[in-house]
Amino acid sequence: MVDTQVRPADVTKFPIIDAMLQVPRERYVPQSLREAAYVGENLPLGDGRVMLDPRSLAKLLDMLSVGPTDVVLDIGCGHGYSTAVLAHLAEFVVGLEADADRAADAQATLSENGVDNAAVVDGPLEEGAAKSGPYDVIVLQGAAIEVPKAILDQLREGGRIGCIFAQGALGVARIGRKVDGRVGWRDAFNAGAPVLPGFGRAAAFAF
Numbered sequence: 001m002v003d004t005q006v007r008p009a010d011v012t013k014f015p016i017i018d019a020m021l022q023v024p025r026e027r028y029v030p031q032s033l034r035e036a037a038y039v040g041e042n043l044p045l046g047d048g049r050v051m052l053d054p055r056s057l058a059k060l061l062d063m064l065s066v067g068p069t070d071v072v073l074d075i076g077c078g079h080g081y082s083t084a085v086l087a088h089l090a091e092f093v094v095g096l097e098a099d100a101d102r103a104a105d106a107q108a109t110l111s112e113n114g115v116d117n118a119a120v121v122d123g124p125l126e127e128g129a130a131k132s133g134p135y136d137v138i139v140l141q142g143a144a145i146e147v148p149k150a151i152l153d154q155l156r157e158g159g160r161i162g163c164i165f166a167q168g169a170l171g172v173a174r175i176g177r178k179v180d181g182r183v184g185w186r187d188a189f190n191a192g193a194p195v196l197p198g199f200g201r202a203a204a205f206a207f
Contacts, residue, residue, distance in 0.1 A: 001020070001025070001038040001040075001054050002017060002020050002021055002054075004040070005040045005053070005054045005055045005058075006020060006054055006055065006058045009055045009058060009059055010059075011055075011058040011059055011061075011062045013062055015088065015089050016058055016061050016062055016085075016089065018088065019085045019086075019088035019089055020054065020058060020085060022088060023081065023084045023085050023088065023113075024113070025037045025038060025054075025081055026038070027109055027112075027113060028051075028078070028079045028080050028081035028084060028106070028109055029043060029045075029051065029079060029081070030045070030079070038054070039053075040053055040054065040055060041053050042056075042192075042193055042194075045078050045079070045102075047099070048194050048197075049076065049078065049142065049194065049196075050078075050142065050193055050194055051078050051079070051081060051082075051141070052082070052141055052142070052191075052193060055191075056164070056173065056191040056193070057082060057085070057141075059173065059188070059189055059191075060139055060162040060173060060175075060188075061085070061086070061089065061139070061162075063162065063173075063175050063188050064137050064139060064160045064161075064162045064175065065160070066086060066089040066090050066137050067089070067090070067136075068089070068090065068091060069091050069136075070089075070090045070091055070136035070137050071090065071091055071092050071093075071094075071132070071133075071135050071136050071137075072086050072090045072092070072093045072094070072135060072136065072137045072138070072139065073093075073094050073096060073128060073129055073132070073133065073135040073137070073138045073139075073154065074086055074093055074094065074095045074096065074139055074141065075096050075125050075128070075138065075139065075140045075141060075142075075151070075196070076096065076097065076098075076125055076140060076141035076142045076196050077095035077096060077097050077103075077106055077120060077141055078097065078102060078106065078141060079102060079105055079106050079109060080095060080105075080106030080107070080109050080110050080118075080120060082095075082139070082141050083095035083106065083110065083115075083118050083120065084109075084110060084113065084115050084118070086118070086139070087110075087115045087117050087118040090117075090136075090137070091117065092117050092118065092119075093117065093118040093119075094118070094119055094120075094121060094129050094132045094135075095107075095110075095118060095119070095120035095121070096120075096121055096122075096123065096125060096128065096129050097120060097121075097122050097125075098122065098123065098124060098125050098197060098198075099122065100122040102122075103120045103121065103122035104120075104122075106120045107119065107120040124197075124198055125196050125197055125198050125199070126148045126150065126151070126196075126197070126198025126199060127148075127150055127198075128148075128150055128151045128154045129154070130150075130153075130154050133154040133155075133156075134154055134155060134156035134159070135154055135155055135156060135159060136156055136158075136159045136160070137159060137160050137161070137162075138151060138154065138155055138159070138160075138161040138162075139161070139162045139163075140161075140162065140163040140164070140196060140199070141196075142164070142193045142194055142195065142196035142199070143163070143164040143165065143166040143171050143192070143193040143194060143195045143196065143199070144163050144164070144165060144166065144195060144196060144199035144200075145165070145166050145195055145199060145200050145201045146199065146200070146201050147161070147163060147176075147183075147199065148198065148199070152176075152178070152183050155176075155178045155183065156178070157178055157179075157180075157181070158177070158178060158179070159177070159178050160175060160176065160177050160178075161175070161176040161177075161178075161183065162174075162175050162176075162188075163176070164191045164192070164193050166192075166193075166195050170190060170192050171190070171191055171192045171193065172187050172188070172189070172190055172191070173187075173188045173189050173190070173191045174186060174187055174188055175188050
């Protein structure tokens with residue numbers, strides 16, 4: 001996976017390469033998907049959710065420049081793979097998952113694999129996890145049409161956020177940075193994923 005999907009995508013930072021070599025991806029997917037764990041595409045988790053393909057995840061992490069003193073919010077962490085990878089890079093990771101059973105499975109798998117600097121909580125993805133914030137880095141494991149203000153408010157001044165923005169059948173990954181209380185975005189690379197629950201376009205106010 002690293003040699004055929006990650007390095008060819010110009011991801012060469014050693015901490016990311018090492019993390020993706022160290023974390024056994026097949027342990028963080030449902031049993032029925034273990035044989036497909038390393039394919040170069042999004043893996044369906046049910047309910048319209050996916051595990052991001054290795055290339056997209058690696059490029060997001062590369063452009064977010066996650067460091068050893070960062071506290072990270074991993075939104076839509078699924079069964080915990082992205083949280084485990086981030087835990088190799090950051091000081092502490094909070095994984096957020098809307099499905100309580102999936103969150104419990106992710107926490108159990110992280111514990112079984114000795115990941116002790118991460119915790120998974122369950123709750124609405126669009127509300128974030130303010131109790132453990134603010135965060136140096138926020139990353140979405142899925143796409144958005146709009147990022148809720150509640151999420152941006154949990155980003156520390158100077159912090160970074162990575163998200164795939166849905167644009168029709170395709171999408172573009174963007175990196176945001178908070179400066180003077182506002183998040184400015186820049187395009188990073190093309191990628192696609194289903195929109196996460198709660199990250200669709202806000203409903204217009206009707207009189």
